[in-house]
Amino acid sequence: MNLKRYRVNNIKEALKFIKRDLGPDALIVSTRQVKEGKGAFGMFGKTMLEVTASAGEKKKNSAASKVPATKVLEAYNGVGDTAENALAETFMRPQTNSVLSVTDQTRNMMLPIQKELQGIRLTLGDLSSQSNAFDNHLVGDLKHELGEMRHMLHILASRTGNLNDPDLPENLLLLYQQMKFSGLEEKFSRRLVMEAQRNITEEDLENFAYVKIFLARMLMKIIKITRGLEGLKPPQRILALLGPTGVGKTTTVVKIASEQMLKYKRKVALISVDTGHRSASEQLRAFAKLIKVPFSVVKDKAELNRLINSYEDYDSIIIDTDGCSQRNDAQLFEMREIFDERGRIHNSLVLSVTSKDVDMNEVTRKFGCMPIDSIIFTKLDESATYGSIFNHAIRFKKPLSYLTLGQKVPDDLEVASRERLVDLLLNISGT
Ligand SMILES: Nc1nc2c(ncn2[C@@H]2O[C@H](COP(=O)(O)OP(=O)(O)OP(=O)(O)O)[C@@H](O)[C@H]2O)c(=O)[nH]1
Ligand SMILES: [Mg+2]
Missing domain, CATH: 3.30.70 (Alpha-Beta Plaits)
Structure with missing residues (x-):
């Protein structure tokens, strides 16, 4: 590159x-x-x-493994809180056409022209196959003109989305590009910079650092977090990890359990819920044995509830589940039977940032048949850009609880923080 x-x-x-x-x-x-x-x-x-x-x-190259968790934004007092709250609210409201940028309008204008050109080309094709020499001359001229029009359309199209384009002050344009480069959907990036443009004075717009922090703090208002298990009410915290196959659920259970024991000195119990019927819990059983904590496999809700009741004097109960494809309706139904109640168990959906946005959206929609209290994003170390985390958080308005950044237990686990997330998108700490 x-x-x-x-x-x-x-x-x-x-x-x-x-x-x-x-x-x-x-x-x-x-x-x-x-x-x-x-x-x-x-x-x-x-x-x-x-x-x-x-x-x-x-x-x-991946930034996740290199960027330390940062408190830079917390310390920055450049922008007033109230203004950003209002902005974040505006941002989360459904948008109307009135906020379409010039780029959007250009695209919308181009669509019918493109269709028309396609029609003319087909007609010309028909004409040239049927007509005589005189008509062919005419067809030749028309084809030439058509070629010119297409060329102009190309120029118009290529202007959308590069440094020459939209109607934004330079600093905002740069940050808009940076966010798009990081994988934040174009419509979200555009709405953010437009809200910022409306609310930053011309003088402040000249100050790059100010504009960047303004956007960062706006994003921080938009993103919700739960602080992982620490955000749950004591005395007993019960967390279940749900999600598609291979995203890192079991590894994350192990990391969280280790953190609970080593860092917080809590009494931990582990449970595996078996709906996939492929005895995938051996990995967790071995780990439980190693760290000397109780471990059981259950198959239904009644069994799960009985077991949780028996762990009355445990501080943290962490529940692993079998990977469930979002397209396996039968298994999803079984999972819903077990995890349908809101309250006692905190349900976390586990997603890997290496998945495509469109697949993650399908997963979250399908797992939405049960209460999802938070999202855990895994494998940040395997991705170069993190816009998809924001796309997801904005689209589904779900809080984030943990991030995982590698295979090492327990090190590669972080409680999700707004500062860290915004840093991943905008590179505030500058590593
Ligand atoms: N690079 C990287 N690999 C990870 C991370 N978390 C988990 N893995 C790896 O991903 C693979 C699958 O992890 P598991 O924890 O078994 O995934 P799972 O969701 O429990 O899988 P199923 O139970 O089969 O659905 C393993 O090789 C893990 O080491 C992470 O944050 N980064
Ligand atoms: Mg597993």
Whole structure:
């Protein structure tokens, strides 16, 4: 991938270099402020802007494993809370056509033209196969004109979504690109920058850091979190992990159980619910034996309830389930029979960020037949972009509880935090 890094005084300067070196289709991959100069430990150096841009290819290396959880945003007091609350609410409301950007409008205008052109081309094809030499001359001219029109349409189409386009101030345009590059759906990215544009003064729009933090804090208001098991009411916390096959449910149960024991010194019990009938619980049985905690396999709700009642004096009960394809209605029905009650058990749906957005949407819709209290995203270490987490959180309005970032137990587990999530999308901490 053709990546270039620039240290500049301001974003305008960066844009000039990026366009010169990488062309107008270049994408901004990340931006951060850096100190430059001779001061002790670089402390008194000049603050510069470091912009990394690509010639438009996909970013491959994973940021998740490298970026430490950050509190940068918490400490930032640049923007007022009330304004962002209102903005976040507006953002979550269904949108009307009035907020369509120029890009949308251009696309909408192009559709009927494209259809018309297609019709003309078909008619021309018919004409040229049937007509005489004179008509053929005419057909030739028409074809030429048609070619020109198509060329113009291409130019129009290619203008949507690159550095030349929409009607946004430069700083917002860059951040819009960065969010899109990170996989945030275009319509969400666009709505965010448009809300921001409406609410940031012209003067502040010139300040890149201000605009970035404004967007970050808006996103932080939109994303909901549960703080994992810590967000549940004591004295007894009961968590069940549900989801499709192979997303990392059992590994995550093991990580959470270890954290509960090692970090919080809690008394833990493990349960495996067997609906897939393929005795997949051996992995968990072995782990339970190793860490000396009780473990049982149950097959239905009555058995599960009896077992939970018998664990009265345990602080944390963690329930693993068999992977269930969202398309296996019979197994889903069986799961719903067991996990249909809201309240006693906190149901977490486990999704891997390596899945396609469209498949994750189907999973969440189908698992929505039972109460889903939160979502756990796994395998962040295997993905280069994290927009899909936001797409999902915005679309389904479900809180996030944990993130997992690798196969190591118990290290590769994090309680989901807004700061961390926004950092993954906007690269606030700048690693
Ligand atoms: N890279 C990476 N691998 C992970 C992560 N979490 C789990 N895995 C791996 O994913 C694979 C499947 O993990 P499991 O925990 O067995 O998945 P599961 O959802 O319980 O699978 P089923 O019970 O078969 O549905 C294993 O190889 C895990 O080591 C993670 O955060 N990152
Ligand atoms: Mg499993």
